[in-house]
Each structure stands twice: as structure tokens, then as C-alpha cells.
Amino acid sequence: MVDGLSRQLAVGIKRVVPESPESVEVLKYSISFILNAIFIMGFSLLISLFTGKIQEVIIVLIGYALLRQVSGGVHLKSGTLCIIISTVGATVLSFVSFNSTILLLATALSLLLALIFAPSRIEKQTRIPEKYYPLLKLISLALIASNLVIQSAVLASAFLLQTLTLIRGRGVKNK
Secondary structure, eight states: HHHHHHHHHHHHHHHHHHHSOOOHHHHHHHHHHHHHHHHHHHHHHHHHHHHHHHHHHHHHHHHHHHHHHHHHHOOOSOOHHHHHHHHHHHHTTTTOOOOOOHHHHHHHHHHHHHHHHHSBOOOTOSOOOGGHHHHHHHHHHHHHHTTHOOOHHHHHHHHHHHHHTOOOOOOOOOO
């Protein structure tokens, strides 16, 4: 779905601007990231209109995306699969509700995972030089720790899910 649409748009752009130095493949790759984000936000927000969890979905989407930008994590091979899993994840997490003890434990576990694993799998995803990776870790930790003040179960869940994607396990290709 996303790959086909990305290719069509890239070919169309190249047809309109043939002197562009970017190849169709480079354009397709960039467009696919934009489309993924648009579809994830669009589908998640559309579903939230029916569930009544608009604010919670927005919190999940923003919190997860911000932490992902600085901490990295697993990337799915398929854009369509990414859209489905992310939309389902945002919808499910929007219903999370737990007490302050569980919130503290979830936040503490997220902090521990980020301390150990962040940043993870960003080498081919960013132009940020490796010498700044410790700063990315600190930003990740600060972002997660902010929930100790905010006290949001939904945000704690989004952070925990994101930090779980940082773990490099056996049998997982680390590209």
C-alpha cells in the first residue's frame, strides 16, 4: 500500500521535475516516511473519534514519536505493517489507566531500558554523529523522567512500549 503509493508519487515528482538530483528510489524512501506518519496519525485519530480517547491518542502519538526520535528502536520492514501496529498500539494505549505505583514502576523500567539501550539502531537512520549519542541518551532519560512530574499513565505506557523496542535480542537483525 505505502510502497506503491510512494513509488507513484516519486515517479510523478520526477516526471514534473526531471532535473532533480534525487533518484526515484530516494524520493520514494522519503515519501514513504511522510506517508507512514500521516496514515498512523490519521487512522489513530479517526479511531479515537469513535472511542472518545482523542486526547489520550494525541498524548501517545506525541510522546512515542518524541522519544523514538532521540532513542531509536526497531524498524519494521513493511510500511503497511508499521501503520497497522502503530495505529493499534496508539488505540490500545489510549485506554491504559493504572495507579501511581504502577505508573512509577513503568517509568522506572523505561528509564532503566533507556539508560542501558538508548540510542539503539539509529546508525543508518540519522545524520547525527556518534559523538552525540550520549546526549541523545540524556535527552531520552529527561523525556521519560518528565513523566514523574506529569504523572500520565498513557504517557508512561507509550514510553515503556518505545523503550522495549530498544532492546537488541538474539535472532533480531540489527541493521
